[in-house]
Amino acid sequence: MAPLLVVGLALCLSGTWAVDKGNFKTCEQSAFCKRQRALKPGESPYRALLETMELTNTRLTLQLINDNNKVRLLLELYRLQGNITRVKINELKPLKPRYEVPDVLIREPTTEPLSVLSQDENGVVLSLGVESQRVIISARPFRLDIMEGSDVLMSLNSRGLLAFEHLRMRKDTFSYKVTSTVASVWDNIKRTTKEEEEKVEDGMWEETFKSHTDSKPNGPSAVSLDFSLPGVEHVYGIPEHADTLRLKTTDNGDPYRLYNLDVFQYELYNPMALYGSVPVMVAHSAQRTTGIFWLNAAETWVDISSNTAGKTVFGKMLDYVQGSSETPQTDVRWISESGIIDVFIMLGPTPKDVFSQYASLTGTQSFPPLASLGYHQCRWNYNDQEDVKSVDAGFDEHDIPYDFIWLDIEHTDGKRYFTWDPHKFATPKEMLQGLMDKKRKMVAIVDPHIKVDSNYKIHNEIRTLGFYVKNKDGGDYEGWCWPGSASYPDFTRADMRAWWASMFAYDQYEGTMENLYTWNDMNEPSVFNGPEVTMHKDAMHGSWEHRDIHNLYGLYVQMATAEGLIQRSGGVERPFVLTRAFFAGSQRIGAVWTGDNAAEWDHLKISIPMCLSMGLVGISFCGADIGGFFKSPSTELLVRWYQAGAYQPFYRAHAHLDTPRREPWLFGPENTALIREAVRQRYTFLPYWYQLFYRAHVTGEPVMRPLWVEYPQDLATFALEDEYLIDLLVHPVVEEGARGVTAYLPGKDEVWFDVHTFQKHNGAQNLYIPVTMSSIPVFQRGGSIIPRKLRVRRSSTCMEHDPYTLYVALNLQRTADGELYIDDGHTFNYEKKEFIYRKLTFANKVLSSVNLAPDAKFTTDSWIERIIVLGASKPSKVTLKTFESAC
Numbered sequence: 085m086a087p088l089l090v091v092g093l094a095l096c097l098s099g100t101w102a103v104d105k106g107n108f109k110t111c112e113q114s115a116f117c118k119r120q121r122a123l124k125p126g127e128s129p130y131r132a133l134l135e136t137m138e139l140t141n142t143r144l145t146l147q148l149i150n151d152n153n154k155v156r157l158l159l160e161l162y163r164l165q166g167n168i169t170r171v172k173i174n175e176l177k178p179l180k181p182r183y184e185v186p187d188v189l190i191r192e193p194t195t196e197p198l199s200v201l202s203q204d205e206n207g208v209v210l211s212l213g214v215e216s217q218r219v220i221i222s223a224r225p226f227r228l229d230i231m232e233g234s235d236v237l238m239s240l241n242s243r244g245l246l247a248f249e250h251l252r253m254r255k256d257t258f259s260y261k262v263t264s265t266v267a268s269v270w271d272n273i274k275r276t277t278k279e280e281e282e283k284v285e286d287g288m289w290e291e292t293f294k295s296h297t298d299s300k301p302n303g304p305s306a307v308s309l310d311f312s313l314p315g316v317e318h319v320y321g322i323p324e325h326a327d328t329l330r331l332k333t334t335d336n337g338d339p340y341r342l343y344n345l346d347v348f349q350y351e352l353y354n355p356m357a358l359y360g361s362v363p364v365m366v367a368h369s370a371q372r373t374t375g376i377f378w379l380n381a382a383e384t385w386v387d388i389s390s391n392t393a394g395k396t397v398f399g400k401m402l403d404y405v406q407g408s409s410e411t412p413q414t415d416v417r418w419i420s421e422s423g424i425i426d427v428f429i430m431l432g433p434t435p436k437d438v439f440s441q442y443a444s445l446t447g448t449q450s451f452p453p454l455a456s457l458g459y460h461q462c463r464w465n466y467n468d469q470e471d472v473k474s475v476d477a478g479f480d481e482h483d484i485p486y487d488f489i490w491l492d493i494e495h496t497d498g499k500r501y502f503t504w505d506p507h508k509f510a511t512p513k514e515m516l517q518g519l520m521d522k523k524r525k526m527v528a529i530v531d532p533h534i535k536v537d538s539n540y541k542i543h544n545e546i547r548t549l550g551f552y553v554k555n556k557d558g559g560d561y562e563g564w565c566w567p568g569s570a571s572y573p574d575f576t577r578a579d580m581r582a583w584w585a586s587m588f589a590y591d592q593y594e595g596t597m598e599n600l601y602t603w604n605d606m607n608e609p610s611v612f613n614g615p616e617v618t619m620h621k622d623a624m625h626g627s628w629e630h631r632d633i634h635n636l637y638g639l640y641v642q643m644a645t646a647e648g649l650i651q652r653s654g655g656v657e658r659p660f661v662l663t664r665a666f667f668a669g670s671q672r673i674g675a676v677w678t679g680d681n682a683a684e685w686d687h688l689k690i691s692i693p694m695c696l697s698m699g700l701v702g703i704s705f706c707g708a709d710i711g712g713f714f715k716s717p718s719t720e721l722l723v724r725w726y727q728a729g730a731y732q733p734f735y736r737a738h739a740h741l742d743t744p745r746r747e748p749w750l751f752g753p754e755n756t757a758l759i760r761e762a763v764r765q766r767y768t769f770l771p772y773w774y775q776l777f778y779r780a781h782v783t784g785e786p787v788m789r790p791l792w793v794e795y796p797q798d799l800a801t802f803a804l805e806d807e808y809l810i811d812l813l814v815h816p817v818v819e820e821g822a823r824g825v826t827a828y829l830p831g832k833d834e835v836w837f838d839v840h841t842f843q844k845h846n847g848a849q850n851l852y853i854p855v856t857m858s859s860i861p862v863f864q865r866g867g868s869i870i871p872r873k874l875r876v877r878r879s880s881t882c883m884e885h886d887p888y889t890l891y892v893a894l895n896l897q898r899t900a901d902g903e904l905y906i907d908d909g910h911t912f913n914y915e916k917k918e919f920i921y922r923k924l925t926f927a928n929k930v931l932s933s934v935n936l937a938p939d940a941k942f943t944t945d946s947w948i949e950r951i952i953v954l955g956a957s958k959p960s961k962v963t964l965k966t967f968e969s970a971c
Contacts, residue, residue, distance in 0.1 A: 103350050107294075108357070108616050111338045115287020116306040117385045120247055120419045121339070123308075128225035128244030132159070134208060142195035144210065147176060148226050155250045161219065161228075163212050165194040166441050167432070169219065169230060171240065173309070173425035179251040182305070183423045183632035185381050187640075188669040190447045193428075217431070230429065236314050238374060238429060245310035245417055248425070252303055254289055296615035299556055299622045302629070307425050310417040311376060313367045317392050317412045318802045320790075321365045321375075321701050324358040324666075324678070326350050329693035329790060329805035331365075331388055339385040339419070344635050344665045346610035346617045349682050349714045352690050359608055359679045360666035361635040364701040365416060366438060370797045375430035375438040377445065380420040381636040381667065387417040421621075422632050435793045436785055442702055443784025447672035449704040450646075451781040454909035455487040455525060456601075456660040456675070457773045458880040459763050460736035461747070462490030462527070468508035469515045472526075475747060476519065480878060482749040484760045485767050487879045489519070490527045490603065490738070499567035500540050501530045502593050512595035523881035525599040527662070531606045532575065532641045535567035542587065546573055551580040554624040561623045563611035572609055575640035576625045576633055581647065588648030598653065601660040602645050607638040608665045638665020642673045656911050662734075666703065675705035675734050683712030683743075688725050689818045693805040695732055699786030704777065706788070707734025714740050719751045720820060720857070726759045727860045728816035730766040733773070733787050758857055764876045765860070771871045771888060775905035776810060778914075795830045804828060811870070812839065813863040817855050824854045827861055835866035837893050837954045844955055866895030866955060869902025869924045874950075884909065887949030892926045894955035900926040904933070906944050918942050926953075 111117040129152040136147040144161040155175070162170040170193065174182060201209040207222040212230070217237075220229040228240040240246075288304040290297060313319070319331045322340055334340065334355065342361035350358055363378040365386070378384065392412045418427075430441040461479070466472050472489060479486050497503040504512045519526055534543050534552075546552055552560040552571045560571050574580050590596055611619050621631035642663040649659035661674040670676065678694045681687040691708035698706045710729045711717045717725065726748070729735050739746055748759040776787045786793070789809050791801035807815035807827055813836060815827040827850070829836045834847030839862045845851055853861050864870060870891045877883050892900055907919035917940040922933040931951060 103347055103356075105351070105356070108345065108347070109293060111341075111385055113293060114383070114385070115285070115291045116249075116304065116383075116421045117339070117419055119285055119287070119304070120306055120308045121385075121387070123245055123247060125243040125245060125310075128241060128246060129153075130157075130226040130241070130246050132207070132221060132223040132226045134203070134205070134223050137208065139198060139200060141197050144198055146221065148173070150248070153250070155248075157248055159226075161198070161210070161221075162193070163196045163198050164428070165196055166444050167214055167217075167430070167437065168193070168441050168445070169212065169429040169431065171228065171425070171427050171429065173246075173248060173307075175248070175250055179253070180302075182251070183382075183628055184426065185379050185423070185636065187636075187643075188379065188381075188667065189445055190669075190672070193445060214431075230431070236312075237372070237431060238376075239312040239314075241310060242312045243310045243415060243417075245308060247306065247308040247419075249304040249306045251305060254303060255284075293615055296620065298615070298620065298631075301556070301622065302422075305422040306419060307380070307423065308417060308419040309425055309427070310415060313374070313414045313416065314411050315371060316367045316369050316374075316414045317390060318369065318792075319365055319367045319388065319414055319416065321362070321697055322386055323362050323694065323697040323701060323703075324360040325355055325697075326352045326358065326678075326690050326694060327355065328353065328803075329696050330803050333390050334387050335389050339387040339417075342384040342386065342635065343616075344608040344618070344638055344667075346606065346608050347679070349680055352686050359664045360638065360670070360676060362666065362668050362670075362698070362701040362703065363418070364442060364668060366435075366700050367414065368435065368792060368796065368802065369412075370799060373432040373435045373438050373796065375428075375432070375442060376416065376418075377428040377430065377442060377668065378418045378420070379426040379428065379668070380418075380423045381633050382421040382423050382631055383634065384418060384420040387419070388414065390414045422629070435796055436783075439702075439784045439786065446669040446702060448782065448784045449671045449702065449777065449780040449787070450673055451658065451914070452675065452705060452777055453658045453660055454770065454774050455880045457733075457770055457777065458487030458735070459485060459766060460488040460490060460527070460734075461486050462492070462736055462738040463743075463745070464492040464739065464741045465494035466491060467494075468505075469511065472515055473518065476522070476524065478747055478749055480522075482756055482760065484748055484756075484763050485876055485878055485880075486524070486763070487881075488525045488527050488601070488736075490529075490736070492529050492741075493531070493566055493605075494741075495528060498535070500535050500537065500542065502542055502587055504595050509595075513597060516595075516597040516599055520597065520599045523879045525601060527601045527603050527660070529603045529605055530645065531566070531604065532609055532637075533563070533565035533567065533570035533572060533606060533611075536562060536569040536571055537567075543571070545583070546571070546580075549580075549583065551577065551583065553619070553630070555620070556622040556624065558624075561619065563619065564613040565606060565610060572611075572619065574625050575637060575644055576628070581640060581644035584644040585648035585651055588645070588652050590652060598657065602649060603662045604638070604641050604645055605664050607641040607663060609637055635667050638663055639667040639670050639673070642666070642670060646673045656913075658910055658912060668701070671702040671704065675707075676703055677706065677734060677736065677738075678708040680713045681709055683715035683717035683721060685721060685818065685820050687712055688721065688728060688816075689806070691728070691732070692808060692816070692818075695788055696786075696790050696805065696808055699788050700790070702784065702786075704780045704787040705733050707732050707736055709739070710735070710737035711739060711746055713738055714743070716743050717746070718820075719755050722746065722751065723755055723758045723762075723857060724817050726762040728818065730762045730860070731810065731812070731814040731816065731862060733777075735766060761858065762860065767876045767880065767883070768872045768874055769870075770880055770883070771873055771904075771906075772812075773810075774909070775871070775903055778905045779903075791828070791830050798830050800828060801830055811865065811868060813865065815853075815861040817859060817861070822855055824852055825861055826850050826852050827863075829863065831865075833895075833897050835893075835895050835955065836863040837866065838862070839864050839891075842954050864891060864893045864954065866893045867898050867900045868893050869900055869926060871902070871904050881909075885945040887947045889950040889952060890924065890931075890948060892931065892951060892953045894926070894953065896955075903936070906946065907942060920944065929959075 831847035
């Protein structure tokens with residue numbers, strides 16, 4: 085195994101300071117992407133066979149035929165509750181079943197009645213039941229249009245790029261002397277003779293990239309469909325990419341790629357795949373917001389083109405003045421390597437409607453423990469228990485609060501997860517108890533690559549139970565990762581996930597306590613000696629190839645881990661699990677971060693659009709490594725990153741093994757004071773962060789969101805990505821040597837108050853703000869009420885019973901309102917209605933509160949100590965009235 089070790093280490097270390105793009109495919113190097121992208125628009129071979137249409141109350145089925153090869157597909161159309169349309173396309177009679185993604189939808193969606201409005205030989209018109217919404221299915225070529233009144237909201241296959249590579253038998257291994265009693269199988273076998281009329285290209289049955297060969301036993305199986313969005317110039321989402329918030333056109337380069345990969349120090353502003361994939365795109369215009377959810381877990385490429393992409397701002401203004409008749413349009417094409425077409429079209433019409441629609445399909449953001457919204461201190465690696473104790477003491481010495489300290493892979497016994505190094509971490513319970521005494525917690529890493537070692541209990545049990553992913557020949561799949569030779573549990577199996585969850589029990593994971601939580605890294609999965617640093621596509625998960633399920637793997641790992649933390653507490657405690665790889669639905673499990681970033685100003689800047697993109701597709705609990713994982717930040721960059729991170733959902737500092745130590749007090753007293761103030765600001769806002777996450781958990785709305793979500797008709801907000809809303813408006817300082825920033829304050833009837841100086845500013849303006857090193861430009865919107873706790877202690881738990889201060893920001897045009905949510909901060913008891921939830925209102929010079937959950941019961945020792953009113957003149961007197969029902 086020595087040669088493999090050299091390969092693995094070389095790959096890991098050589099990529100430390102810059103990604104080697106040669107390790108990752110372009111579309112041209114991906115056979116199915118190249119093949120599909122070569123198809124020309126306007127030449128669709130697909131025709132709808134209207135005579136095959138069947139309509140039940142809630143489901144329409146219709147056969148499509150490819151006139152080139154006579155292969156038939158089955159189209160299914162559903163109208164779903166909440167203004168969603170579902171379209172599924174599969175082979176009518178596949179040689180074998182094609183993969184349909186399980187476990188992502190939280191339930192089978194509720195359907196609503198469909199009805200035929202009209203039909204002739206050219207097509208059929210269906211009512212969607214919402215106002216004047218209808219679906220028009222055109223027969224030749226097949227096309228599907230969703231209309232509202234006279235407006236086309238979205239068209240499918242309008243460019244004729246639907247493609248569905250049917251499963252077939254390979255000619256050089258096929259014998260015509262086949263007997264079968266099943267007529268449909270014989271039909272499929274006869275169908276393969278049509279291959280002689282079809283072009284066979286390189287990469288259809290076998291593909292080599294670098295030194296790795298993909299055997300492709302099922303042959304070509306790609307699916308593709310195009311969507312046209314009239315009136316739309318701005319589309320967002322499909323994370324994860326280190327790119328702008330607004331997605332770019334891809335006509336002159338690679339499409340955006342969705343394929344979970346371990347990319348060392350990724351490059352910025354390109355469509356390369358990263359650690360997670362959420363196949364959801366949000367389209368927005370001043371008139372409407374819609375969404376596309378492409379439910380496919382295979383490698384996927386997304387092409388975007390626009391008829392306004394080449395126009396300058398002046399050109400667009402000229403069109404407006406001259407009355408150009410050309411309607412802006414964005415065209416999107418999805419291409420996946422395998423599986424079926426299963427797409428959910430979310431018809432809005434508002435941004436919040438789209439968030440609700442997507443949440444109804446895949447769930448909302450999990451409600452995290454309050455402590456996890458505090459500050460996290462991490463590096464690869466804290467050396468031993470004494471190091472942990474010293475760092476913990478350093479925070480107290482320098483009066484900087486924190487909630488979690490983290491341990492990376494070096495804390496284990498030889499990279500054997502669920503273990504502790506017997507010399508460096510000999511008494512982990514003593515270490516954990518020391519943290520618990522201070523009301524602090526720890527996170528330890530548990531990765532899904534399992535060291536192949538006959539003396540390792542975890543490996544032996546997984547092997548004995550047959551729970552490892554298999555290679556194409558049926559043996560346990562082995563790759564190279566941190567422990568050396570490693571195998572990978574098959575997390576697609578429910579019994580494997582249940583076993584994994586059981587390993588977090590206190591009597592299994594020895595040395596653990598209730599204040600130890602978990603981090604799942606490398607779960608793309610990362611395989612150092614695999615193709616593109618991941619698992620071979622022809623590896624097997626039961627009867628399915630890895631190519632079918634690849635983007636699901638990380639979700640399943642995090643799912644099993646979170647379930648383990650819940651089970652160990654008897655179902656009482658909410659888990660906290662951070663994951664690097666993710667998919668649609670990961671939001672309902674835990675947190676994500678943006679991976680192996682670098683100590684560079686551009687990486688600080690990109691953290692904003694990266695997390696905004698994730699929030700738009702449901703994943704609110706997002707953050708970036710403070711200071712950058714690779715390289716060493718300047719003191720200015722480090723301070724600015726602490727300030728920016730204090731106003732992002734997940735707040736963790738992390739650093740690479742080879743970087744100098746960078747605990748917050750190591751950069752001189754002046755910088756320590758600046759970092760201390762940023763972290764303390766975070767802690768004063770914890771009650772507010774907590775209720776934002778409760779709202780996200782209930783509604784599906786993102787915690788951190790672009791300005792256009794709240795100001796959907798304000799064109800000036802559509803491409804903004806250097807500022808954002810958490811109801812507060814935040815414009816971090818992300819430029820080196822900045823002496824000022826220009827923030828756009830939206831809303832012509834809005835007023836905004838600087839949260840530090842309380843200075844009032846009118847909306848609908850670009851405001852220049854002079855900054856010093858202590859500045860964090862943050863504004864509270866007039867008409868809002870925000871709860872804070874101003875007594876900052878060593879951790880969030882220490883602040884549990886402290887009093888609240890209400891910040892009431894006035895807007896004379898309307899009533900000021902806000903909310904106050906309180907529960908125990910860590911259990912699932914809120915599901916039993918054990919919480920306080922009150923609406924706060926300031927109107928006619930009276931501040932009042934109303935119970936939003938009269939059937940909920942909870943008692944707290946906290947009280948409202950102070951009320952600060954922004955934008956008011958000093959009153960001559962204040963009268964306080966209390967009622968028994970008040971919190």
